[in-house]
Amino acid sequence: MTQNTLSEVAAVLEARKSAAPDSSYVAKLYHKGTDAILKKVGEEATEVVMAAKDGEPDKIVYEVADLWFHTMVLLAEQNLHPDAVLEELQRRFGTSGLVEKASRKND
Numbered sequence: 001m002t003q004n005t006l007s008e009v010a011a012v013l014e015a016r017k018s019a020a021p022d023s024s025y026v027a028k029l030y031h032k033g034t035d036a037i038l039k040k041v042g043e044e045a046t047e048v049v050m051a052a053k054d055g056e057p058d059k060i061v062y063e064v065a066d067l068w069f070h071t072m073v074l075l076a077e078q079n080l081h082p083d084a085v086l087e088e089l090q091r092r093f094g095t096s097g098l099v100e101k102a103s104r105k106n107d
């Protein structure tokens with residue numbers, strides 16, 4: 001998922017805020033409220049754990065996509081953009097930091 005993909009998903013999630021509750025999955029989730037979104041994030045995280053325990057790569061990818069998607073719904077509901085998360089990751093690691101960490105791992 002590139003930064004563009006994240007921005008495209010974020011734009012759709014933002015648009016769903018003004019949609020009728022019954023018109024779509026995300027609109028319905030917003031209507032149910034923050035606790036319902038948090039519950040989905042928790043459920044999807046558990047599904048990632050179960051997929052990893054099963055050791056099925058395709059299932060792990062599928063479930064992580066569900067988890068990322070629902071964390072993006074949460075960000076949107078909290079009026080946050082995924083760029084804020086990418087900036088935080090960049091702040092922590094930076095490009096050179098990532099290279100340095102990768103080479104240290106191989107020592």
Ligand SMILES: N=c1c2ncn([C@@H]3O[C@H](COP(=O)(O)OP(=O)(O)OP(=O)(O)O)[C@@H](O)[C@H]3O)c2ncn1[C@@H]1O[C@H](COP(=O)(O)O)[C@@H](O)[C@H]1O
Binds near residue numbers: 024025069
């Ligand atoms: N990327 C997604 C996406 N990923 C996951 N999901 C939904 O997340 C849910 C995953 O939850 P579960 O695995 O627990 O399945 P479930 O039992 O059906 O879930 P619940 O209905 O019980 O919550 C499923 O209903 C999936 O359809 C998504 N729903 C929508 N999108 C995209 O988001 C955009 C907006 O979606 P709509 O609001 O539906 O238009 C569109 O571009 C969609 O393609």
